[in-house]
Amino acid sequence: MSDGRARKERIDRGIKVRSDGLYAVSSLREMLYLSGPRILLIAGLLLLPLLLDPHPYWRRVINILCVYALLAIAFDFLANCVGLVCLGGSMFIGLGGYFAAVFNVHLHLSVYLSIPAAALAGAVASTLLILPCLSLRGVYFAIVTLMYPLLFTRVIEAFDLLGGSNGITGLDSFPGSNIENYSILLTLLAVLFGLRRLLNEDIGLVMHAVKDNDQSVRASGIDVVRIKTLAVFIASFIGCLGGAYLAHVYMWAGLSLFALDFSIIPIAAVTIGGGGILFGAVVGCLILVPLSEFLRFFGTFRIVLYCTALTAFIVFKSEGLMPYCARKYQQFERWAGA
Amino acid sequence: MGGRVSILTVEGLGKTFGGLKALSGVGFSVKKGEILGVIGPNGSGKTTLINCITGFVRPDEGKVLFKGGDITRWRPHRIARVGVARTFQVMRPFYSLPAYKNLIIPLWSPRARKEGGWRGGGKHGDRDTVAIDILEEIGFERDSRVPYKLASTLPTGYLKRLELARCLALRPEIIFCDEVFSGLSASEVASMLPLIEKLKMGGITLVMIEHRLRELFRVADRVMALQFGEKIAEGHYKDVIEDPRVKEAYLGIEEK
Amino acid sequence: MEILLFGIINSVTLSLTALGFTLVYSISRLPNFAHGALYVTSGYIVWLCVNTLGMNYFAGIAVGIAATAIIGALMYRLIIQRIRGMQISEIIATYAIGLAIIEGLRWGGLRGSTFTLPSFLAGSMKIGGIAVDNQRLFVLGSGVVVFAALGLFVKYTKTGLALKAIAQDERAAMMLGIDSDRKALVSFALGSGLSAFAAVLILPLGSIVVETGYNVLIYSIAISIIGGLGSWGGAVVASFLIGFAQILTEVFLSTQYTMVISLLAIIFTLLIKPSGIFGKQKELDDRV
Numbered sequence: 001m002s003d004g005r006a007r008k009e010r011i012d013r014g015i016k017v018r019s020d021g022l023y024a025v026s027s028l029r030e031m032l033y034l035s036g037p038r039i040l041l042i043a044g045l046l047l048l049p050l051l052l053d054p055h056p057y058w059r060r061v062i063n064i065l066c067v068y069a070l071l072a073i074a075f076d077f078l079a080n081c082v083g084l085v086c087l088g089g090s091m092f093i094g095l096g097g098y099f100a101a102v103f104n105v106h107l108h109l110s111v112y113l114s115i116p117a118a119a120l121a122g123a124v125a126s127t128l129l130i131l132p133c134l135s136l137r138g139v140y141f142a143i144v145t146l147m148y149p150l151l152f153t154r155v156i157e158a159f160d161l162l163g164g165s166n167g168i169t170g171l172d173s174f175p176g177s178n179i180e181n182y183s184i185l186l187t188l189l190a191v192l193f194g195l196r197r198l199l200n201e202d203i204g205l206v207m208h209a210v211k212d213n214d215q216s217v218r219a220s221g222i223d224v225v226r227i228k229t230l231a232v233f234i235a236s237f238i239g240c241l242g243g244a245y246l247a248h249v250y251m252w253a254g255l256s257l258f259a260l261d262f263s264i265i266p267i268a269a270v271t272i273g274g275g276g277i278l279f280g281a282v283v284g285c286l287i288l289v290p291l292s293e294f295l296r297f298f299g300t301f302r303i304v305l306y307c308t309a310l311t312a313f314i315v316f317k318s319e320g321l322m323p324y325c326a327r328k329y330q331q332f333e334r335w336a337g338a
Numbered sequence: 339m340g341g342r343v344s345i346l347t348v349e350g351l352g353k354t355f356g357g358l359k360a361l362s363g364v365g366f367s368v369k370k371g372e373i374l375g376v377i378g379p380n381g382s383g384k385t386t387l388i389n390c391i392t393g394f395v396r397p398d399e400g401k402v403l404f405k406g407g408d409i410t411r412w413r414p415h416r417i418a419r420v421g422v423a424r425t426f427q428v429m430r431p432f433y434s435l436p437a438y439k440n441l442i443i444p445l446w447s448p449r450a451r452k453e454g455g456w457r458g459g460g461k462h463g464d465r466d467t468v469a470i471d472i473l474e475e476i477g478f479e480r481d482s483r484v485p486y487k488l489a490s491t492l493p494t495g496y497l498k499r500l501e502l503a504r505c506l507a508l509r510p511e512i513i514f515c516d517e518v519f520s521g522l523s524a525s526e527v528a529s530m531l532p533l534i535e536k537l538k539m540g541g542i543t544l545v546m547i548e549h550r551l552r553e554l555f556r557v558a559d560r561v562m563a564l565q566f567g568e569k570i571a572e573g574h575y576k577d578v579i580e581d582p583r584v585k586e587a588y589l590g591i592e593e594k
Numbered sequence: 595m596e597i598l599l600f601g602i603i604n605s606v607t608l609s610l611t612a613l614g615f616t617l618v619y620s621i622s623r624l625p626n627f628a629h630g631a632l633y634v635t636s637g638y639i640v641w642l643c644v645n646t647l648g649m650n651y652f653a654g655i656a657v658g659i660a661a662t663a664i665i666g667a668l669m670y671r672l673i674i675q676r677i678r679g680m681q682i683s684e685i686i687a688t689y690a691i692g693l694a695i696i697e698g699l700r701w702g703g704l705r706g707s708t709f710t711l712p713s714f715l716a717g718s719m720k721i722g723g724i725a726v727d728n729q730r731l732f733v734l735g736s737g738v739v740v741f742a743a744l745g746l747f748v749k750y751t752k753t754g755l756a757l758k759a760i761a762q763d764e765r766a767a768m769m770l771g772i773d774s775d776r777k778a779l780v781s782f783a784l785g786s787g788l789s790a791f792a793a794v795l796i797l798p799l800g801s802i803v804v805e806t807g808y809n810v811l812i813y814s815i816a817i818s819i820i821g822g823l824g825s826w827g828g829a830v831v832a833s834f835l836i837g838f839a840q841i842l843t844e845v846f847l848s849t850q851y852t853m854v855i856s857l858l859a860i861i862f863t864l865l866i867k868p869s870g871i872f873g874k875q876k877e878l879d880d881r882v
Contacts, residue, residue, distance in 0.1 A: 132864035151857040221418035221447035300697040307694035
């Protein structure tokens with residue numbers, strides 16, 4: 001039934017077809033094909049600190065990159081798996097960081113305790129702050145998350161709380177830069193694969209359902225607000241973990257933890273890297289964070305750059321880099337028909 | 339059919355949207371195990387009625403009693419949990435998932451876990467098996483691997499059944515069907531009728547909102563007619579369609 | 595008495611700043627996160643016209659308002675129209691645009707407090723024995739006039755009624771032949787123009803600072819949450835609540851706390867009635 005025009009069709013590559021079903025993996029080549037990208041990612045990330053050993057500045061950048069990656073994963077999870085757009089990721093960094101500072105400096109908890117404790121405290125605080133708007137339209141979530149970091153900065157400054165503009169200093173740092181690097185790298189990998197595992201479980205399906213058709217979910221007897229609360233808790237835990245870690249890296253918790261960068265880079269990373277799969281978030285950060293370092297002397301122009309790139313990706317409905325690459329990896333296009 | 343107990347009672351239900359009275363003083367009872375048809379021209383408030391009863395819209399006045407308990411103004415998921423299920427006229431299944439995966443969500447809910455006989459947190463396998471069983475009950479031929487097909491490849495008839503399956507997964511006591519026959523060909527509807535009968539024989543009460551009167555009358559025990567948000571007739575279908583008010587509502591004919 | 599007077603002035607001022615945001619949301623259900631950016635941009639444009647191009651002040655104002663309205667329209671036409679319906683993308687897009695504009699301005703030179711716009715009316719009057727600058731009174735008067743005008747516009751003009759129809763039920767409006775996209779464009783242009791209008795009135799009272807962009811956004815959001823998203827009556831009431839609360843804090847505590855009051859009011863609203871004073875719990879009603 002050709003109509004005389006050529007059309008492009010996408011066909012799965014042979015190796016993908018052969019390796020798709022679990023029973024079909026027989027050759028080493030197929031196994032490598034399947035697990036290759038994943039191994040590449042894991043190995044690549046883990047080797048990074050060793051490769052950059054002679055450059056302590058860039059080793060620092062790895063830490064920052066991981067924190068951004070955590071935020072980006074949290075954003076991707078909330079936006080593309082549950083349907084909540086978080087415009088204020090810096091809220092988690094700030095809360096996590098300040099809690100860590102209080103636990104470490106005032107309550108004298110060690111680094112290894114203050115970080116998880118701060119993550120937990122921050123998650124509880126964030127969830128409570130966001131909870132009231134979860135039963136309302138999705139737009140409220142965006143509005144509220146946008147507003148909180150902006151307000152926190154002003155409140156802290158106005159009341160000179162928690163060190164005011166100077167922040168809280170004197171946090172313990174990590175015993176060594178290897179621990180500094182690898183603790184966050186391993187955390188990132190754990191979060192990444194752990195969350196993906198969660199999303200493959202039934203609860204992940206329920207969360208996607210909440211995003212796509214929450215009325216149907218309600219009609220099935222599930223409390224949508226509870227699901228959203230759980231999602232917010234998970235995401236804020238991840239974000240606050242990053243924030244607590246960062247405070248210890250800087251040995252200081254201050255207003256800059258609520259910086260706009262922490263809100264916008266995750267969004268840009270997910271849009272550019274591809275949403276919904278969590279890997280895209282990491283890839284996006286791998287691109288944007290080193291870029292951000294190069295653009296440092298451009299001042300706030302870099303934010304203009306991210307936002308423009310971000311908008312361009314959205315407007316042109318680009319699927320993102322990761323899905324694009326994945327598609328190329330798994331399928332090939334050819335002209336057919338005519 | 340007398341002597342059956344009432345499972346759901348609605349009293350004086352009213353709802354106004356902006357300036358429009360969508361429902362006004364609607365009251366009726368549904369007997370356990372019966373099939374009640376709800377008919378009426380477009381805009382008569384049929385869907386609003388379901389929405390008010392199942393909690394998706396808050397009624398301004400009136401009461402809804404289910405098995406004696408007041409469920410008025412309860413949140414939708416709570417109402418679903420006590421056994422009141424509903425279908426949606428505009429279905430949005432997970433097109434990118436196989437049919438049986440679509441049932442994971444209702445099977446995950448607390449009620450399904452309780453009633454289904456297996457505990458939540460049970461292995462994937464259990465839930466998947468239950469899903470396939472339900473689909474088989476509803477007419478998805480297991481041998482042809484229909485339950486495993488992606489929802490996007492299923493024709494409307496199957497999607498309508500999938501919607502009913504979603505309700506069945508909750509092991510409900512009563513299902514509100516919002517125009518399940520719409521969009522189907524005559525033969526597709528004909529093939530759904532035995533399914534409806536089967537549900538009834540399984541002890542489920544059905545309230546069916548329909549436009550396809552002929553098919554509805556083949557299965558409904560009683561019929562209720564609405565117009566402009568008010569109940570105008572109720573009873574055996576033969577009596578209802580002879581009712582002058584109903585005639586006027588549907589055909590605009592004044593009986594002199 | 596002083597409290598009453600300044601309370602009213604402050605409240606009207608606040609409601610003016612939130613005007614553009616409320617309008618755009620009530621018509622196109624879109625939270626325009628670029629609202630604060632447009633506000634500051636208009637002030638900057640006027641400043642440029644007057645100081646760099648040497649234009650007459652009122653000409654500059656006209657250019658500023660018109661330019662901002664055009665920017666808003668372009669924003670809708672080029673970017674938002676293409677992603678209408680995808681709520682997540684819409685939200686992110688306006689946010690990104692707003693940020694790009696604000697930070698772009700910051701980078702482009704809008705630093706420090708040397709950017710000011712002169713007041714239109716010099717001097718002050720005495721009301722009930724209290725001196726109030728004429729500029730503030732002008733803002734008050736304009737605010738009342740604008741709200742009244744908008745009310746009439748929406749009730750009596752064809753475009754206004756069309757906009758209202760879309761706000762109530764987009765689909766029905768489309769069936770009646772009202773072009774929803776065209777009207778959304780108009781609402782964006784109008785909303786941006788109104789933001790500019792508010793800016794030129796209020797900015798002379800202080801200086802043009804990039805932070806104002808964020809502050810205006812915070813206030814608009816606060817007013818929307820407290821009054822109910824998209825509700826005009828709610829916006830006015832919320833402005834008065836916050837306006838008076840701010841004046842009271844200023845008088846009895848200290849000026850530092852004024853922003854904090856907004857935060858507390860928001861949290862309070864979220865706890866008691868999250869959908870706001872006049873917010874209708876339409877979440878469920880909407881889509882069934």
